[in-house]
Amino acid sequence: MSASTSRSRVLPGFGLSLGCTLVYLSLLILLPLSGLAFKASHLSLAEFWAIASGERALASYRVTFGASLLAATANAFFGLIVAWILVRYSFPGKRAIDALVDLPFALPTAVAGITLATLYAGNGWIGRHLESLGVKVAFTPLGIVVALTFIGLPFVVRTLQPVIEDIEPEVEEAAASLGASRLQTFSRVLLPAIFPALVTGFTLALSRSIGEYGSVIFIAGNLPLISEITPLLIISKLEQYDVVGATALAMVMLMISFVMLLVVNGLQWWAASRHRGDGPSDGEVR
Amino acid sequence: MFRATRQFFTSVALSLFALSVLAEGNSLLNVSYDVSRDFYKDYNPVFQRHWKTVSGESIELKQSHAGSSKQVRAVADGLEADVVTMNQASDVDFLAEKGLVARDYARKFPNNASPYTSTMVFIVRKGNPKALKDWGDLVRPGVQIILPHPKNTGNGRYTYLAAWGYALNQPGGNERAAQDFVGRLLKNAPLFAAGGRDATTTFMQRKMGDVLVSFESEAELIAREFGKGEFEVVYPSVSILSEFPVAIVDKVVDRKGTRKLAQAYLDYLWSPPGQETAAQNYLRPRNPETLKKYATQFPAIRTFTVDEVFGGWAKAFPAHFKDGGSFDQIYQQK
Incomplete structure (x- = not known):
């Protein structure tokens, strides 16, 4: 159960693989990001602030981060159900559904955006019925949430599946035989085991959503102050050949995302340590 | 190695x-x-x-x-x-x-x-149910207009400048009135499409809007090929010459x-x-x-160039489409 901390390694070559890792990460991540920071440093602090805190920029942060949070939350909930179904039950067509989950990974995002916009538009298969209920999806902020939910789902499901596979069904039976109600079994036995992976999946879906451009742009409507996402403002700056201004907005997004990831990781760490602290061996479920 | x-x-x-x-x-x-x-x-x-x-x-x-x-x-x-x-x-x-x-x-x-050149024209649904004849009709309340993003796309920018030039041309027209006119026109847009073809799809397939403003070349393609018989092309009294x-x-x-x-x-x-x-x-x-x-295909239309009305793109671009330009001002007035 406890992680093996054996000092002897089976495979040699720690130095080589560490070097490889560092070079790889520097080339792919560190270098481009420092290039970004360098470009943004051409701006004075006042200029940077003026770009970052403009009325439309602020509105776009609200849209981008709000929609991403909503989408990731929806995915955390429904993704858990999907993962659970796929691991715990066998039913006809299960393989097909399992493969379906990966589709948002594979589909070009523009295709996804155009398809969703067509489906949810006022005359689309889904939009037609929603519109008669007075709900407009395509070309409103709600449409952005739909697109982000679509692209975020596999992150949650694929993170949860191996973790759920690791929980033996016998654990649930044991809990039940020891007198735990269904709710108790879920909240006290299963959830603590799943929670870290759930948070990871949520975070992955969230970070993916924040940067998403290709699919959102076709369903958002792109009206200033209403349905403009921050990546669109960045593109808008690039259209004016204002690379420095674009990097300023990118830096703001990067910083907000970084803080959010930090908070989520902190939460995960806290949950993991709490779980370890009052493990089931103390006889919690009696 | x-x-x-x-x-x-x-x-x-x-x-x-x-x-x-x-x-x-x-x-x-x-x-x-x-x-x-x-x-x-x-x-x-x-x-x-x-x-x-x-x-x-x-x-x-x-x-x-x-x-x-x-x-x-x-x-x-x-x-x-x-x-x-x-x-x-x-x-x-x-x-x-x-x-x-x-x-x-x-x-x-x-x-x-x-x-070669093109110009910005209107594509309306068959029979032109809202009787949209000229730029002035597009700002009427209740008219929905579909166009690509006026700040980020070439197609949208030409539409923006065409409407601006039309308003300048009206009796008593000036910069202030033109900005007000374009502002009212943009209020009638339920969305800004990602690009020219996206606007076309939204208008044709999703059946949104009463009028699509696009290049004549795109309009003819729609009226003659994609949606034959369902759409009509309307030539406004004056439009912009796109080069x-x-x-x-x-x-x-x-x-x-x-x-x-x-x-x-x-x-x-x-x-x-x-x-x-x-x-x-x-x-x-x-x-x-x-x-x-090919005269039957290209009806005569009065056009103005970006150079004539706006002093060239080098001036028009910063005045209207850079950050803080007239487009941004329209959305800050709210």
């Missing part, structure tokens, strides 16, 4: 070299905007046949299409375009600033270096030795076969005879 690496790099270098040798001399890369795809698909074989009869050489013509300013940035960053064919002078101006294209590129070819400047990328052709071919490729756009190809793609030919031949 090291030997393998060296072999790898050697083979990469060799194959790159081989590719570049192949590419030199008898092939051109034309970097263009998005919807010119159809036109150049038709034009390239016409030119290839012409070149074969003139020089006996077979040549390869490669095309790259995407949003125009994205394309121009790629060329500035090193995409080896022999020629650029754009839909807005401000994009070629950017390459001129970077020293890739001659500063006086507009005078290197006739007609402001624009071999499509072409240019040779000096730095690239001098290095690759393709100047002669590139010059011939662009020159031939003004030849009768080149002009016919444009007309067949609903682009207004510059050649008066070709225009006359």
